[in-house]
Every structure is written in structure tokens, then in C-alpha cells.
Amino acid sequence: MLRTLITLSAVLLLTTVGATAAAQQPLYIVNGEVRDDITNIPPDEILSVERLPADEQTIARYGERAANGVLLVSLKLDEKARFTADTTFAAYIARHVKWEQDDPAARIVLRYRVTAEGRTEVTEELEATDKRLKRRVMKAVGEAPLWEPATKNGRPTESFGVLHLQLPEGKPMPPKIELIMRY
Numbered sequence: 001m002l003r004t005l006i007t008l009s010a011v012l013l014l015t016t017v018g019a020t021a022a023a024q025q026p027l028y029i030v031n032g033e034v035r036d037d038i039t040n041i042p043p044d045e046i047l048s049v050e051r052l053p054a055d056e057q058t059i060a061r062y063g064e065r066a067a068n069g070v071l072l073v074s075l076k077l078d079e080k081a082r083f084t085a086d087t088t089f090a091a092y093i094a095r096h097v098k099w100e101q102d103d104p105a106a107r108i109v110l111r112y113r114v115t116a117e118g119r120t121e122v123t124e125e126l127e128a129t130d131k132r133l134k135r136r137v138m139k140a141v142g143e144a145p146l147w148e149p150a151t152k153n154g155r156p157t158e159s160f161g162v163l164h165l166q167l168p169e170g171k172p173m174p175p176k177i178e179l180i181m182r183y
Helices: 008-015 019-024 056-062 089-095 131-142
Strands: 027-030 033-035 046-052 070-075 106-114 120-128 150-152 155-157 159-167
Touching (some): 089 131, 106 131, 120 131, 131 159
Parallel strands (some): 027 070
Antiparallel strands (some): 046 070, 106 120, 106 159
């Protein structure tokens, strides 16, 4: 799925369009919550913005309100979520997934949410080259220890991250094969 990171100025431009274009505005999702408007968010509070296209996959996930695309806005946090194990989240998952050195190289990329309670929830599969690895990673994520959640204004809040995992470590992925047919 194609994702385009857009600049803050582009976000502000999108939100200052006239009332006639209001029906053509994208769906705004700020830190995981749907919002009708983002003009009241101070620009210095915005950490990042990601635009999802108005394609079938986006509409299937977010509903008809996403027919004009989706803007995923992440706000800055007072404290980022901290994984409580003695290692990084990716290293913890890699250590708890059985994937032998003689298994084929495989990769999985997942978007996840850390809830205000510290649980990890997978929100989207971005890439999975092997179904066995995907099942094992999903199981390890479900069994992972709690995080110390992110905080905003002194209160726990949900945050998001992306897990990139390629196993076995150090083994290169096979090259992609393209088939070109000429008539």
C-alpha cells in the first residue's frame, strides 16, 4: 500500500480549504482517534503526518469516511512508550520466534499500538513474506510483556510503532523475480 508522508504545511493547506471543499476533506485520525478537524492542533504539537490514499484497502479498513483518503496524525508525547523487557521490542520478538538458520529468509513488517494500559496490539500488516513467520510473530506479540505507556500531560496515552523483523538475522532476502511477458 502506497503511503506518502506529507509536510505540516500541506496539512495546514488541506485544513484551510473553504466550506465548499469540506465534503472532500480526508478522514483525520489523531493518535488513533477520529477527529472532524485538526485546525485547532498547534503545529509544534505535531510529530508526524502520514497520508493514506483513497484506495479500496483504505476504505475497507476505515469505512466510507475514508473515500477522500486518510491523514494519520501523530502528536508529540511527554514520554514515549518504553518496553519493559531488558531489550528492544524487535529483539524480544526475534528471540521468542523459533526460526532456524536453515529456514528461508523471511520478513514481516507490522504497525502496532501500545495501549494506555501498556498492551501491544497489531493494527496493520504492512508486509509478510512468509505465513509461518507471521503466525509466530503474532503469537510472540500477543505474549509480550506490558510496556510502560506513553504519557501526554502526565496521563498514560496510546502510541504507535512499526516492527521490522527479518529472520534469520544476517541472511539476505532472495531477490524479487519479475516476469515480463511480451506479445
